[in-house]
Every structure is written in structure tokens, then in C-alpha cells.
Amino acid sequence: MSHKADDTGKIQLAFLKLAGREASEKELEILTKLLAEQRIYFKGAPDVANKLTTMGKVKSKQKDKQELAAWTVMVNTIMNLDGFYMLR
């Protein structure tokens, strides 16, 4: 299965890798909205974005820290879903 490099494609790829299935239309809609909100938030709070993206062991090559922060929160959300840690 190939995924486009746009937001929807990336969310879909993250969801598949973490929850083990494709996200539904409605789920995509919720996650896309979350991503948009987080982008707006981190654009207005570059310091917070810097802190979030420099913690932890992994160093990202992504230069746009605000964009990286928004995606970090989006992925973290998927990782808090029942579908991430329970095999049903």
C-alpha cells in the first residue's frame, strides 16, 4: 500500500503502523483537525515547540520545529488510543 506525502497520507501511514489498521474517514477528519490546531498553537509558541522537539534521545533532521512539534502531538495521540496498545 502506498501513501501520499500529503497530510492525509502521512496520518494514514502513522495510524497503520501504530494501530495496525487504516484510519476511517471520520478518524482522519478528527486527526487532521487536531494537526491543524496544533500547528496554529506551535506557530504561536516557538519556545514550547523547541522544548518539545529537543527532549528525548532521538534527534530529528526536521528543521521546522513547529511542524515537528505538531506532528509529535498528533502521533502521541494515536499512541494513547486503545487501538495502539490493545490487540482486539
Next chain:
Amino acid sequence: MKVSAALGAGQLVNSNALGGGVIDPTQGVLGGAHMPASAKRVIYLYMAGGPSQFETFDNKPVMRKWHGQDLPKSIIGEQRLTGMSGNQSSLPVAASPYQFSKHGESGMEVSELLPHTAKIVDEIALVKTMYTEAINHGPANTFMQTGSQIAGRPSMGAWLDYGLGTGNPNLPPFVVMRTKGKGGQPLFARLWGNGFLPSQYQGVMFRPENDPVLFLNNPGGIAKSSRRGVLDALHRLEELNQENVYDPQIASRLAQYEMAYRMQGSVPEAVDTRNETKATFDLYGADSKKPGTFANNCLMARRLAERGVKFIQLYHQGWDQHGGCAGGVKKQCKDVDQASAALVMDLKQRGLLDDTLVIWGGEFGRTAYSQGKLTKNDYGRDHHPACFPTWFAGGGIKGGTIFGETDDYSYNIASEDKMHVHDFHATVLHLLGIDHTRLSFKFQGRSFRLTDVHGHVKHKILS
């Protein structure tokens, strides 16, 4: 709130659907009490280990006369003894070396080891004839907290939270604190567990440290508004998911996420005692400034009660005097006496005692005979389930009441008035406005209650 049509009405009540939409956290599953409640919240000072009645609340002058002689077989009757003293060649009567005197208008007898408790006797109802079926700590504690000796049932606090909800949804409805560094018999989380109820009803244990709840502050890079967005998205996503996966654990987990979010705002203020006056610290005693002491926990209990927490439970371990009873009980009493009394007085002066129920007691009593050798200055006491004291104060309690009498050796109950563990639970629920026969949860094919199929409200201690 959307609930799949596949769920029956019963499950709907049991499930607490996503977002807490079905059960209002301030009303509980009952949607309000069955009857007018005389208490809105409970503070349970739990004396783990089994405090001796002989050195505290049950004066037995006759035992002085028989001190050192074998306890008559007619007194022991058919009662089982533990393996720790059951094989002793003799069971010598051990009289308490401590003096008792009468206090207050009620003339309640209290030992010299509890001088502060002696000052509040007219506020308390002393039940001398609590009794249990368990003879060892694990089952006895489990019985006292959950209504069953076998693990797996919800604890009292969990039932109350489930049934009635809480006065303050921003704090955990059921908070547990323990005295730091006491050792003794272990305490297990099942004592404040949710059993088969959804897991958000379990008690939240505060650490006996300066920082009672860890990780309240967001780590750098996480902001409140950003976190709110995540929680909102999680709710919407799990709501969709619920149509495919029906598991109440999902709703419970979301409820816990939300509680953690709210606690970030509410807990720092609730546990900050810096603005308490010197008079307050003096009332609770010098220990009350030290986090993790029983006295500090009592002060915290009052702060949490003020803020509407439904069930606050303090555990004070170390009441298990198999040996060194005279000195051991003295030390234990010193740990808790002043602060227990201070809590009642402090609640009273703030107008909170009228609707707060305070309970003080352990899981069983101790034997009239000495476990191990009886010497001039020392003796031990083994576990004794057939009678032991517990006191109650506050909302709905008739102060100055003495309920029940034991025989000359506090070995058997000698009155009609007695309170089984199930009666205890029925009475506490009654005070909170709950008919104990009408708060149940269906599990594994049948309805369970805190009192199972037993329990009688003991009206004589009620005002």
C-alpha cells in the same frame, strides 16, 4: 452521548459510557441518595494490625484479679486460636497496666494512653462490640474494606464514589494516605481497589512525601491548551471505536486521563499546607508539619474534606502487638491520639463535622491472654476477631454513645448490641443516604452489594 443499540439498559448503567455522559460524576449511578444523607463524606482512620482493646477503649478491671492465671476454658469456648498461640501450654490472662478513667458527660472510659481522644468522647459513638470472621490480617483487612475476605470486591470508597459521585470532580473522589515508614503487615492496593467496578472508582494513593502526587506539572513542550486538544481528539476517536469494540475499560481510561488533567490544576493547592495557622499545627501536634506523619495526613484529610473529596482513608500500620504489647500500644497511641482528636475538633470548628463521618478502628481486636511469656512488665496479645472497638464521630452520629458490652475478659460479646462487619458497612452507607440493599452491580451473572446478602443498620449509634 451515543451508545450502540447493542448495549442493554443494564450495561448502560454499568458501563459509564464515554466521556462520563451516563453517570454524572457529581451524582453517581444512583443520581442522588436514596434518602436524606446525614454525612456527605467519610474520613476513615484505619488502624492496621488490630489495635488492642485492653489498652485503649475496653476497661477490664476483673482481669487484674486473674492476671497470670489461665484464661478459663469456659470463656474461650469453641473459638479458634491462631497457630501463633494455639499451641501454648498455658494462656495466662494479661491485664492492662494502664489506668482508665471516665470522661465527658457521657462518662466514657478511655485509657490513659489516649488523653486527647478522651477530650472528644462526647462527640463519638464508641462501638465496643465490632466483630469479624477473619483471624489473620490479609483476609481481615480485605473483609473490612470490601465486605469479603476473598480479594476481588470493590472497596467501600469505590462503592461510595460509584453510587454517589463526588463533591468535587477536580479531585479524586477517593484518596488514600498512609503513614510513612511504619512497616508492619503489608497493605495491598486491593484494599482501596475498584474490584469489578470500572477502574476509575479505585482509590488514588497520595505519597507520604512533600510532593504527594508526582508529575503534576507538564513537561517542557507540553502546554495545557495543546493537551486539551489531544484529550478532545481522543474522546472523539474512542467514541467512534466504541461501536466496534465494547470494553468499559476504554471509558475508564479516558476518565482517568481527564482526572489526571484536572488534578494538575487542583492538587497543588489542595495539598499546600503553608497557609495553615500556627494554631492549627499546634492542634494536630508538632508532627503535623512533617509530610507522611499520621498528623500531617489528618490535616491533609481535613483539607480534602473541605474540598469535597468523598472518601478519605488514612492507614496507620503497626498495631500488631504479638509481643511487647504494653510499650507497643503506648507508642502507637502516641502516634495517632492527638491528631485523631484534633481532626474531629478541627472539623467541628469549621462546621464540617455536621456532614463528615469520621471512623477510627482496625481489622480485629486482641486476646485477653498473653501470647508468649507473661512477665512482670511485658506480654503479647494474639489476634482476636470476636470483639474489638471502633469509634465514629460526625455526620449523623449520636455523640457520647457507648454501644455494646463485652464479657469480663473482652473475649466474647456480652450484649445484644453488636456490629458485624456487614452491619458496619450497612450503617456507613445508611449515614451517606444509601440503602445498602439497593446499591448493587451485576458481575458474573449476579448482583453484588458491599454487604452481599447481609447487614443491618445499627440505629442506636445514630442521632
